Amino acid sequence: MRIVPNTIINLAVVLFSVANCFADNEPPAPPPPTGPTPIGLPIDNGILLLLVIGLVFAFLQFKMSTKDKKTPM
Template sequence: MFLVVFLLQQTSVFADTPPPPPSPPGPLPPGLPLDGGLFLLVAISISYGIYKLNKIKKASN
């Protein structure tokens, strides 16, 4: 039993090599403004919500 446990412990010696260190950071990509189309997105989502509510009301009548 001792020999089996001893041999199973030796398998960790044959593990993979560690990964290479990460490359140094390059230039960051340009940031995208979030406020450019935010008003348009809110307006479209509100109008779609009103459309869906009206569709549900007409279906229930």
């Protein structure tokens, strides 16, 4: 099957022009008011601990799955 470049180019032009029709021309919204930060638990401080726990869990799951498999004799 032969690919016709004109069809592909025409399709690309139509798709990009349709996306441009729906572009928003309104000015950006004002920034949120500044004030005290909301109360919550930041994940920034514990990301290394979560990574280590995930690696240990993955290692244990891998070990358990290989231990349970039957080996051929």
